[in-house]
Each structure stands twice: as structure tokens, then as C-alpha cells.
Amino acid sequence: MTRISRSSLLMAPALVWLTALMVVPCALVLALAFFRRGIYGGIDYTFTLENFGLVFDPLYAGIFLKSARIAGTATLIAVVIGYAAAYAIAAAPRRWQPVFLFFAVLPFWSNYLIRTYAWIVLLNREGLITQLLRWFGYTGEPPSMLYTEGAVIAGLVYNYLPFVILACYAPLSRLNPELAEASRDLGASAATTFRRVILPLTVPGIAAGAVFVFVLSIGNFVTPALLGGGRFQMIGNLVYDQFLTANDWPFGAALAMALIAIMLLVLMAQALAADRAAGRAAEVKADG
């Protein structure tokens, strides 16, 4: 058996899986987006582009922007917290690192919904945080934390933080500690050493973690549905609503496609940046 046929044989199950469960459904949804909504729900199979036009309606475009803002904020916070945690784990004694990593990913062992419900218990007006404040002597109005944008961001950060920790830990743990020492030896402060040596060398991990959080957050509908107020907190809720409540499948499909397009753009931008970094190195190499 030749090398090529063997590798294609190994790839076949994954290809079949992806085709059946990713490509075909996506193609169906894409096709759906070009039809009209039937008068009593259902689908009127006449070709139209107006669903895509509606996506750019200020009302819906605004939800896209809001989703991007919420996902972006969650990404920023998750990266800051996750990088710090990964840094601390990588700096811990070697034999403790797997233990800390285990604790970092421990929440993944419980269901996403249950973890999100736990935040309701924490944040509601008579929840744990309010009780804790009372215990410390706070007597005023209980703060309204649940059903706010902040609650959605907190939920997203909490759920996707382990991805960032894992993505940042990989390059941080591989970093030769003598590089930081060399920087100090050459006269750099600890802060400068971080900015000029440690951070640039761990950017790939940060980028991978950030893209992960952003892509998962912008399409999320469970967290905004449970922790956010209002009906259309984020684009995911809007899509959900079009399919299951408004019964406008074609418009829901157009929204879903727009969302996929945004995610693809983000992923492509990351791939391009990584490619350019690798290409630059290769170019210099060929030059030498």
C-alpha cells in the first residue's frame, strides 16, 4: 500500500464525520438563507437576498456589534486572568504544575449549564454575594448583578478561562528561564524583561487562547439567555429566537451565516498572522 492511500484511509472516518455533521448541515442552512419565509411560518422556496439585507438593518447590526463588544471584553478579561494564572503555574515547582493544571480544568468536568446556573445562585439578589456582603455588615439595597451585561461577561470568562490557561501555559512552560535571567543581567528591570522577552515569546499562546474565547463567546446563547436580561442579549439568542420562536428560518439562517463569516474572518486573521511570522523566519533562513 502506498503512503498516500494509507494516510487517506486513516483520514476517511474524520472526513466522513465532518462531511455528514458539518459540511452538509452548513450547506443546508446556507441554502435556507436564500429563500423567503412562508406567510404562516415554514419556507417559501423562492430565491431572495433580502434576508442578508436585513442582517445589516441597524437593529440587528447593533446586536452584532453588542455581541462583538461582549465577546471582546470577555476575551480581554479571560486573557489577563488566564495569562497570569498560567504564568504562576509555569513558575511553580515542576511536580506541582500538573496538579494546578488539573484544578484549572476541573470545572470542565461538570456540565456547562450547571456551571452557568451556579452563577445565578451566586449573583441573584438574595444570592451568595449579597449574603456575604450582609455578613460583612452591608445593610443597603442588594446590588443587582444578575441579568446584566456584566453577568454575561462574567459567565463567559468563567466558562472559557481554562482554554486560555492551557493555551498560555504551553509556551510559558517551554520558556528557558535563563532568557529572563539574561535580560536582567543585561540591565533590564523585571517589568522590561516581561515586556520585551517573556511576552513576545508567548504571544502565540495568547492569540490561540484569545481566538478560542472570542469565537466561542460571540456565538454563545446559553450564557446570555440565563445570565443576561432582555431577549436579544447576543446574536446567538437572536438566531435561536428566529428558528424556535419567530419561526423565520430563512432569516435565522442568514444571521447564522453572518456569524460564521465573522468567526472565519477572526480565524483567518490569526492564521495569517501566524503564517506571516513563520514566513518571515523562513525568508531570512533562505536568505542566509
Place this chain on the structure above:
Amino acid sequence: MSEPRTLLAIDNVSKKFGRVTAVDSISLDIRENEFFALLGPSGCGKTTLLRMLAGFETPTDGRILLDGNDIARTPPNKRPVNLMFQSYALFPHMSVRANVSYGLEMERLPSAEIRSRVDAILATTELVPFADRKPEQLSGGQKQRVALARALVKRPRLLLLDEPLGALDKKLRGAMQLELKRLQHEVGITFVIVTHDQEESLVMADRMAVLKDGKLLQCDTPHAIYEHPADRFVADFIGVMNFVPGKVSADGVIAANGARIMGKVPAALASGAPAVASVRPERIRLFPSAETANRTSGTVEALAYHGLDLQLHVSTPLSPKRFLVRVTADAADRRPVSSGDQVELGWDAADVRIFEE
């Protein structure tokens, strides 16, 4: 000649890690513009001592005086001392030029001055053609030169080198030993090198310190240490030494077989105490004259040809270990020996060193 000035005084410095004493009350003076070697087997404390000089470790006890100022607690970025790391620790995301400029940028020097100083050091270290390359595109020897340039461009009072030649192959190592010496001479900076390779320190150092188990055993010129080792460990560690175990007598050592090895007995050794007499392989002559103080017969067990000399492994009645004898190539030509031959060995009393066992 004026007395050389002391640049760095290590004053009774100790370093403990928990219950382990890595460096044990070491005192050393390192002089201005000298090439100083810290030598010892792995785990002897030489790297810990070096890291204290660089500022990465703080002594548990003692002072480190640079130009008379105690720098023991000064952070590494605030001392005029630079370290060339064993792994070189070049910044992989920066070009050679950026690596070398880094230290001067930290001093906030004007960019024109940075440029000219970097250009000068790149020329000295023959790195100009590689200035725009990344470290991963360099050979081991080139990386080593970048690491050296990066430290030297700072014009430190003291340059520390941690096993600088450890990663290079043997041939390149020989060339770099001379290169380092030339550079040290050229830039006029005091070098302190850490090595476990005794040959390396003999070749390069003006003076060297031999360490073992965190203690300083001897500090002197390579010649003095080679010819007059302080104790049996130093004698064995530096170069090759033949040992004859026995007991101290008035004028030497009496070997187990009753033979007398003549030599100067140190005053500290009492008559009858267990001791070893030792002699360097190159001090032993084949077929000595009758008046030679120390003589023994032996059987050549093995021969090793080294080009410049011939090394004979000779079993003798003096010691269970074979003697190593080095015969120059032309002496070997005049009177050839081969494996299995009976030979006479002889050496002078002046070449014998006697140590406490």
C-alpha cells in the same frame, strides 16, 4: 612591577539551600584584568558562586566587594557584571544585532552610540555577516560569539562565563580557548570562567581556584597548582598523577612492598602516618641512570600513541594501580618499547609530592 589591584573580593561567602551548603565560607581575591577560572567537579559549588557574583543568588553569609563596595545584595540589573550563560540564552525572537543592542538600550544610551558600539563588537567577534540573522540560524560557535558580544558590549567590570565552551566540539573548543584569551586581552576586561574541564583552565587561566564540596581547596596560578597541589584531591583532579600509597618515613614514603620513595615530607605529617607519594607521568624516565633517587622495575601492559608523546601503562610492585608514563616521541624512537617489555622507571626526589592519605 606594581602589585596588581584587587577588583573583586569574595569575603567569607557561604550559601545554604535549606540544609545543603552549596558554598562554604569561600574567600578569594580576583585581580584587575586577569583571566580567573573556578574549577571543580559538578556539585562543587562553582556555579552557585558564579550566580552570586552575577546577582541571581544572595549569599547566606559574607560579602562580595567589587571595587571595595559590597554588591552581595545588589540586583543583577544594577551591577557592572555580566554573565555569559551556559545555554547562551540568546533571545530567539531578536536578530543578532538586536540581541547585542539590548543591554545598551537598557542603559538608555543615545542610539548613535549604541549603533557604533554594537558595530565595533560585531566586528571584533567576526559577526558582521550574521547581524540580521536570528539565533536559530546560527551554528554553535556563532551563537557562542553572539552571547560573548552581547555581554562584552556592556563593557562590564567583570565578565562571568559559565562553562562557555561546554557545548562545542573538541576541535572548535581548542580554537575558542585561544580566541577567548585573545578577546580578553583585547577588551581588557576581567574574566571569571567556570569550568569542570581542568585542561581548559590550565590553558586559559592566569590564576584558578579549585573547589570541592563547596570549599576552596587551592587558589594559585595553573603552574603552581599543577606542580604543587595542595592536597591529594587537587593532585588527582588537575592533570594525571601516579600515586604510591604507604607510610610516612623520615625522607619519604615506604610503599606496601617495602620500597622507599624519596621525597620531601610535609611538616604536618608525622612519621608512620598513612600517606601517598605521587609523581607526574612526564617526570618519570625510562631506563634511568643509577644515581636516580627513585627507581622501580615494571611491565609495559599497554601503549597509547598520542602523536606528540607515547603513553605507557606500566604495572609495578609499588602500587596495585598501573603507572602512567609519558615518553616524548623522539625518546621512544631512540629506545622503542612494546607491550609486555620489562622496563626500568626512575624519577627524582624533587618531583615527588607527598600527601596525607
